Amino acid sequence: xxxxxxxxxxxxxxxxxxxxxxxKDKADVILVVTCCVRQSAExxxxxMLGTLRKIKEKNPSTIICVSGCLPQRKGAxxxxxxxxxxxxxxxxxxxxxxxxxxxxxxxxxKIRLIEIFENDVETALHEGLPVKRAHDVRAWxxxxxxxxxxxxxxxxxxxxxRERSREPEEIxxxxxxxxxKGYKDITLLGQNVNSYGKGLSKRVDFSDLLEMLNEIQGIKxxxxxxxxxxxxxxxxxxxxxxxxxxxxHIHLPFQAGxxxxxxxxxxxxxxxxxxxxxxxxxxxxxxxxxxxxxxVGFPQETEEDFEHTLDVVRRVRFDAxxxxxxxxxxxxxxxxxxxxxxxxxxxxxIQRLISLQNEISLLKNRELxxxxxxxxxxxxxxxxxxxxxxxxxxxxxxxxxGEKSLIGELSHVRIEKGYMTHxxxxxxx
Ligand code: SF4
Numbered sequence: 117x118x119x120x121x122x123x124x125x126x127x128x129x130x131x132x133x134x135x136x137x138x139x140k141d142k143a144d145v146i147l148v149v150t151c152c153v154r155q156s157a158e159x160x161x162x163x164m165l166g167t168l169r170k171i172k173e174k175n176p177s178t179i180i181c182v183s184g185c186l187p188q189r190k191g192a193x194x195x196x197x198x199x200x201x202x203x204x205x206x207x208x209x210x211x212x213x214x215x216x217x218x219x220x221x222x223x224x225x226k227i228r229l230i231e232i233f234e235n236d237v238e239t240a241l242h243e244g245l246p247v248k249r250a251h252d253v254r255a256w257x258x259x260x261x262x263x264x265x266x267x268x269x270x271x272x273x274x275x276x277x278r279e280r281s282r283e284p285e286e287i288x289x290x291x292x293x294x295x296x297k298g299y300k301d302i303t304l305l306g307q308n309v310n311s312y313g314k315g316l317s318k319r320v321d322f323s324d325l326l327e328m329l330n331e332i333q334g335i336k337x338x339x340x341x342x343x344x345x346x347x348x349x350x351x352x353x354x355x356x357x358x359x360x361x362x363x364x365h366i367h368l369p370f371q372a373g374x375x376x377x378x379x380x381x382x383x384x385x386x387x388x389x390x391x392x393x394x395x396x397x398x399x400x401x402x403x404x405x406x407x408x409x410x411x412v413g414f415p416q417e418t419e420e421d422f423e424h425t426l427d428v429v430r431r432v433r434f435d436a437x438x439x440x441x442x443x444x445x446x447x448x449x450x451x452x453x454x455x456x457x458x459x460x461x462x463x464x465x466i467q468r469l470i471s472l473q474n475e476i477s478l479l480k481n482r483e484l485x486x487x488x489x490x491x492x493x494x495x496x497x498x499x500x501x502x503x504x505x506x507x508x509x510x511x512x513x514x515x516x517x518g519e520k521s522l523i524g525e526l527s528h529v530r531i532e533k534g535y536m537t538h539x540x541x542x543x544x545x
């Protein structure tokens with residue numbers, strides 16, 4: 117979500133005739149797009165903001181802007197204003213459409229500006245903003261903003277606001293424009309895509325939206341992220357199985373295996389319900405790959421609770437997982453829970469979890485040796501002369517030697533070797 121926000125902010129900069137540079141010392145404008153979902157990400161931002169002071173001292177005319185969900189967190193914008201006097205412009209998540217206007221004001225009046233809209237004051241969706249896409253073959257399309265789930269550890273509903281869905285016509289229009297520009301692979305974005313449709317004038321849900329997008333000429337692959345197990349209906353499973361462009365990859369965060377922990381997290385499902393859903397998905401969608409998010413060290417998590425997490429990992433055999441140690445986010449209910457798990461125990465659990473999941477990811481990728489897969493070629497491979505980087509429908513990266521002319525095309529590759537994070541193969545004529 118933050119990366120796509122960056123594309124929208126970059127689109128506005130481009131419209132103002134700014135050109136991208138990665139050399140901070142030479143930039144007229146430095147834009148920091150922040151994420152505060154995890155404390156570690158937030159710490160990095162504070163330290164980065166500190167280092168930018170030197171650039172401002174060397175080049176006082178450089179305008180430094182901070183955007184994203186950190187300034188939206190209670191008290192953070194004030195902190196930036198008072199502690200980081202070299203920051204010129206601060207905006208939140210609800211007013212990115214105003215970025216270029218505010219930046220012009222800072223440029224012309226040589227002032228500092230801070231503008232944050234509260235969730236319940238200004239939540240209108242703004243269509244048609246310019247976007248400078250980071251990729252040529254695949255594109256992100258936001259279908260909904262915010263989240264109503266209020267998982268007890270999560271700050272997203274406080275910094276991204278309540279759920280708001282875009283009108284389906286607007287989404288279809290954007291995807292048709294992307295198809296006309298040659299994009300082939302789109303990823304639908306939202307904090308909880310499968311609750312798409314709440315509050316719209318027409319009755320339309322996520323399955324209906326997938327069916328509409330599946331009809332668009334030129335688009336070859338449709339993906340989506342993230343799904344919530346609670347809202348994953350039978351209708352959705354059936355739709356994914358029947359829409360030929362919807363890829364066989366589901367990212368379905370489970371977070372914890374223990375029912376006690378799931379309840380404290382306010383996740384709205386049990387371990388058995390999650391496993392049943394996975395079974396249903398595996399049976400209905402042939403060759404599906406499943407990835408997940410897992411958190412260890414939630415307050416009061418016991419060794420027995422953690423064993424349930426390992427059990428889910430063993431039983432599902434995820435293709436990959438984002439694995440995190442629980443971080444306290446001030447302002448969330450979990451931050452006030454007693455018996456926070458000591459850091460050394462969290463570290464031990466995350467290491468055990470990562471080593472189990474890595475072993476499974478490696479085995480699953482090795483199982484693909486000798487198989488032929490359809491890939492969409494995305495780019496040249498970084499630091500591998502003559503190699504291309506491509507992606508399977510199941511979201512696995514495949515590297516192979518080939519001509520640059522294949523970029524943007526679908527090809528067939530025979531897998532020769534599976535690694536933990538990617539595959540290598542040979543393109544078939
Ligand atoms: S569903 Fe996801 S974004 Fe929403 S509150 Fe829970 S963890 Fe946060």
